[in-house]
Amino acid sequence: MADGVGDPENLRGLTYPWVAPEPGGTLEVAPGVLWLRLALPMALNHVNVWALADGDGWTVVDTGIQTPATVAHWEQALDGSLGGRPVWRVVCTHMHPDHIGLAGWLCDRFDAPLLMTRLEYVTARMLVADTGPAPASVEIFCRAAGWETGQIEVNRRRYGQFGRSVAPLPSSFQRLTEGDVLSIDGRAWRVVAGDGHSPEHACLWREEDGVFISGDQILPRISSNVSVWPTEPDADPLGDWLRSIDKLAGLLPDDLLVLPSHGEPFCGVKTRLEQLRRGHDVALRRLxxxxxxxxxxxxxxPALFARPVDDGLLGMATGEAVAHLNYLLRQGRVERRRDADGVDWWRTTDHGADT
Known part of the structure; x- marks a missing residue:
C-alpha cells in the first residue's frame, strides 16, 4: 500500500508488518523511527538505515555505501521527509562499507560526531588505509583454500576496494560499549554488542516499547556472513557468532520489533535466533x-551453501568455509595438513587408520 503498511506476512514463524519504502523515501515504523532503504551495487541490493527523531534534528543509524546513487538518495531524504533538519549524531553499527560508507560525508556535512564501538572504528580505519599492494599473506591464504592462480591474480588487482567504498572517516569518534545508554529525544536506547560477523557489532534497544535495531547481527531472511580473512587466518569467528546468538536468545524478549539492515522489520526474534543457530549446526554436521x-x-x-559459488562470491564463500573449518579445528573435530604447494587439506580426526 502507499503508506507502507501491508498485511502481516508469516514466513517461517516470523511476521513482517511493513512494506519497504522506495530508495530515497522514508517510512515511520515506530514512534520517532524512520526507515530509509538505500541501494547497493551488488547481489544484496539494499541496506536499511534508520533516522531517529532527536529534538529538532536526527540521530542517524548507519549510512549506506559511498556511491553517487546513495548520495542522491540521502539528498532526497534530507531535503524531503527529514524536513531539512540537521543530523546531530551518526551511529554506525559496524565497520562494513554498506554501514559506514557515508558516515564521514554526513559527519562533515552537519559537523556531527561519529559513534561506534572501539574495535569497529579502529578496524575500519585500518582497512580504509590498507590500499595495497596486496600483502603476501593474501596470496598465502587464498592458495591454502585451493584458489587457482588466475583467481588469486584477480583478487590481487581488486585489493583495496574497501577504502574506495568509504568516504574519509572522521579522525575521532565517541566510543560505544556494551550496556551504554544513549538518550535520543528523551528516550533510552541500550547498546547490545555482538560478535562474529564483525568484531564488536553494536545493536540498539529501546526497551520501553520493544524496538531493536539489529544491524547485521540478526537478519530475517539470510544468515550474516561469518568469515575468516587473511589478516587473522586462524580466527574463530563462528565460535564468537554462536556465543552471540546464545547471548541474544537469553537476553531479548520475543515481542520486539526488530529493525534489520537487510530485509524487512520483523517480529519473532527468538524464533529467528533459533533458526540461525540450527542452520549453523546443520551445516557443521554436513561439513x-x-x-x-x-x-x-x-x-x-556444497556442504555449506545452497547455490553455486561464482567468482563474485568466492572471497566471502571462502571466508565462511574457513570459519566453519577453524571452528571444528578448535574443537578437535578436524585436522589440517598443508601440502608442498601451500594448499590446506582438512579431514575429520576420527577417520581411522586408512589414508
Missing part, C-alpha cells in the same frame, strides 16, 4: 560428513 575424506576449503562449498 563433518564431507570431511570423511581430505578436502580443501573450496571443496566444502
Amino acid at each position: 563433518e560428513r564431507t570431511l570423511a575424506r581430505p578436502c580443501r576449503a573450496l571443496d566444502v562449498f
Whole structure:
C-alpha cells in the first residue's frame, strides 16, 4: 500500500508488518523511527538505515555505501521527509562499507560526531588505509583454500576496494560499549554488542516499547556472513557468532520489533535466533560428513551453501568455509595438513587408520 503498511506476512514463524519504502523515501515504523532503504551495487541490493527523531534534528543509524546513487538518495531524504533538519549524531553499527560508507560525508556535512564501538572504528580505519599492494599473506591464504592462480591474480588487482567504498572517516569518534545508554529525544536506547560477523557489532534497544535495531547481527531472511580473512587466518569467528546468538536468545524478549539492515522489520526474534543457530549446526554436521575424506576449503562449498559459488562470491564463500573449518579445528573435530604447494587439506580426526 502507499503508506507502507501491508498485511502481516508469516514466513517461517516470523511476521513482517511493513512494506519497504522506495530508495530515497522514508517510512515511520515506530514512534520517532524512520526507515530509509538505500541501494547497493551488488547481489544484496539494499541496506536499511534508520533516522531517529532527536529534538529538532536526527540521530542517524548507519549510512549506506559511498556511491553517487546513495548520495542522491540521502539528498532526497534530507531535503524531503527529514524536513531539512540537521543530523546531530551518526551511529554506525559496524565497520562494513554498506554501514559506514557515508558516515564521514554526513559527519562533515552537519559537523556531527561519529559513534561506534572501539574495535569497529579502529578496524575500519585500518582497512580504509590498507590500499595495497596486496600483502603476501593474501596470496598465502587464498592458495591454502585451493584458489587457482588466475583467481588469486584477480583478487590481487581488486585489493583495496574497501577504502574506495568509504568516504574519509572522521579522525575521532565517541566510543560505544556494551550496556551504554544513549538518550535520543528523551528516550533510552541500550547498546547490545555482538560478535562474529564483525568484531564488536553494536545493536540498539529501546526497551520501553520493544524496538531493536539489529544491524547485521540478526537478519530475517539470510544468515550474516561469518568469515575468516587473511589478516587473522586462524580466527574463530563462528565460535564468537554462536556465543552471540546464545547471548541474544537469553537476553531479548520475543515481542520486539526488530529493525534489520537487510530485509524487512520483523517480529519473532527468538524464533529467528533459533533458526540461525540450527542452520549453523546443520551445516557443521554436513561439513563433518564431507570431511570423511581430505578436502580443501573450496571443496566444502556444497556442504555449506545452497547455490553455486561464482567468482563474485568466492572471497566471502571462502571466508565462511574457513570459519566453519577453524571452528571444528578448535574443537578437535578436524585436522589440517598443508601440502608442498601451500594448499590446506582438512579431514575429520576420527577417520581411522586408512589414508
